[in-house]
Amino acid sequence: MLCALSGEVPEEPVVSRKTGTVFEKRLILKYIQENGKEPGTDEELDPEDLLDVKTSRVVRPRPPNFTSLPSLLKAFQDEWDALVLEAYNTREQLARTREELATALYQHDAAVRVIARLTKERDEARDALSKVTVAPSAGASNGDAMAVDNEALPEALVEHVNELHQQLTQRRREKRPAPENWVTSDEVASFKQASYADLVVSQASSLDVEQEYAAIGGLDGKLDIYSIQNNTVERTLDIEEPVTATLWTGSKVVVGTSKGSVRVWDSGNEVQKFQIHAGAVTGLAVHPGGRILASVGVDQSFVFYDLETLQRVSRGYADSVLTSCAFHPDGHLFAAGAQNGIINIFQTADGAKVTTFSLGSPVQALVFSENGYWFAATGKGQQAVSIFDLRKEGAAAQVKELQTGDADSLAWDKTGQYLATIGSTGATVQMYVKKSKQWSEPLRTSVAGTAVRWGTNAKSLVTVNREGVVSVLKSE
Template sequence: MLCAISGEAPQVPVVSSKSGSVFEKRLIEAYIAENGKDPVNGEEMTTEDLIDINSQRVVRPRPPTLTSIPSLLSIFQEEWDALALETYTLQQNLAQTRRELSAALYQHDAAVRVIARVTKERDEARDALSKVTVGASRSAGAGEAMQVDSEGLPAAVAERIDNTHASLSKTRRKRQVPEGWATSDSISTYKPLETSEALYPGGRALSVNSTGELALVGSVDGVVGVYSLTQKAVVQTFNTDGPVTDATWAGNKAVVGSATGSVKVFENGSEVASFASHAGEVTALAVHATGDIVASVGVDKSYVLYDLSTNTAITQIFTDSGKYFMSCDYNYSHTNNDLLALLSVHIHPDGNLLAAGTVNGQIKIFDIKSGAAAADFAMSGPVKSLHFSENGTFLAAVAAQSTTVSIWDLRSAKETKVLDTGSYVNSIFWDYTGQFLLTGGPSGITVQQFNKSAKQWSEPLRSAVPAVAVAFGSAAQSIVSLNDAGVITVLAQS
């Protein structure tokens, strides 16, 4: 039986109730008085936690004077005990110091790497900014497209937006649910009925047209397909100039954004317009309620509005500078490593507001006619997807790598609800009635329902079908999903 501190047989042995180890009583009492812990496992400890061990031992004689050999041996024993205790403490401190030093070295290395990367990005940004200034000056001197401050949209476009807003805002909140629209009970029975082959692996763009018959699907190799949900086959394909980042229907026209910064418009399989207003990747597209105005956002911190009736880019607004650019031929060269890069976009159903989500977790709301900032909302991370409800009251948004969907009430500009789906969400989509919110992610699909009269949320559907993009079919009687393998799945009543 040896002392856990000195390693020798104890003269007055005690056992710790915390670790069960045996100690010399005087050594452990000295350690507790200094540290207040068990030296073996580090738990809080007092002398009351020590249990005496009764053992047979020889009774020591009375202490002699220091001039005797037994007295000197006793003093040497006490000095040895103190030395053993100090050595044990030093070993513990050395081990702790080594751990702290190792962590500090890793942190220093990471800090050096971050500083080097930030310095490089700063130099690239300065270089790009100098090129932008020179390019703009040359364009102005040659009489070509140049930077121009604008007071808003062209009068004809603004009038169309005003007329659309006036006609929709009067009836939007009073309109009834259309006859034959899906109900909570019917949605709860939806199951996967149709599954296509792998059409476009790596695709992340999905849009279903107003009839609910055609799905627009984009791929990373620049191919866009029109998939017929009734014929269960691709009926049309066309190519763009880079990986497809988003695609949407604008009436019977297909609008496609790419990683090269282009926005192309196709009609009946033929390209009818092409725009290159963005410097860098186009990240998302949205269609205005007029049906012929489309918005795009990109990593260059700008959103652009296009008039498909004249096939022109009518305005470009940079979120950090507030400048407006009136030329579709203007090229803005800028670094992509910016926290204000725009990732998502959606237009209010009345057509008067545009919402854009940034990399740094901001949702920026703009007046679509003037381009003026109307409001800012904060999210927990990069705003991956956002969608206005069709009744014009709510804005739903989801951050990247998040399991929750934030619901903002536009009337009070407050976050009124956070829906936790329990798994990552990639895509969100409101139905036409504004009562069903569809979510899709790698672990499956959910439908969240808002009961207006009870002001409560429920979940009528949860399916394990993985999705990178989702949309409702006609009258919400079906759900169309696209997974990362390019497979389209249709969920409906069997």
């Protein structure tokens, strides 16, 4: 039986009561729904006029062209040809992909080589620039390069430096007593961790304190303003560059970055950005008069700025990468520690080198004592802090070696009595008694960190570790 509409064996056969014609049920129902009559006639036809035919399920026969052996062989041959063609196309695409991959790898290798060559040329150019040599004039009698002298400060700033030097030196000769309400040795000995807080800065690198506030810079490009009294972060500045050095002077916060910039912020707003150094800034220092700012960097140079006019005023050079710096408490000398273990002493006014001291390893930190003739320094990998005397030379200049453990940061109080150190093994305070000319250690604590500063009247120590936790140590 075949369907009168499709001509195929129906899956669900029905028969018309009126004509006895066989239909596929789904087809005739759709035809009735659209036309309302039986196909091939004008008689009306309703679904009730259809009778289901009860039969066993019919298996559709294969088309006649597949029933003979030649047809089957031809079908197998066609399938085989299709498989062979597909395999050929796949191999061709694989070969083309391999060629493209080889080309891409070659281009990547060439790009890496070009970058390495350019980086080497850049480093060589920076090294040559840091040595600051200029070609001789056409009339020179030989081909030797002529060294450029360090720049001197403008005349107005030279007068400022000289006047302040005389005033501060005279005051120091008067043997002033310690200020009232200054910390005592017993109070230092009783210092304990009184408070701590997690900062927004997650990779703290530097710290400075001004009265009851601390500025903490981080390698994540953030700078937190932390209230010591309230133990809270009151403001976070987005520096946008990894901060490598932090300095607070008056209302201004100055930061040095790994990209060579020195940026000055005042009341939360950036007022100046200097881009002088060719490479990271490694240290900042402010002159006792508060007007001259100094920065040192990996380009072997030190730069002086006028904080009143916000202008660069002079520049000088050393023989090695500079890692730290400090002004003498009288302001007439400037010290810069170097990667080669040499501490260079320059005159502030004209940048001329006065003398050098050898530490023996890359200088990590350096700070002057208020007495005017001592400075402390520590080097990478050293387990001690060395005390140098400016009045002496050679090996005799190193007058004391304090066994503090490794130290990343040093801080001398304003009276020159207490020297604070901090490193991975903890913090210490070294005390010098002038009458007995003896050193003692009133405090050693396990609070580790990367930077340390004294609080107001040296009544507290503010420390910060690399994980961005600031701690305040003080007596109960």
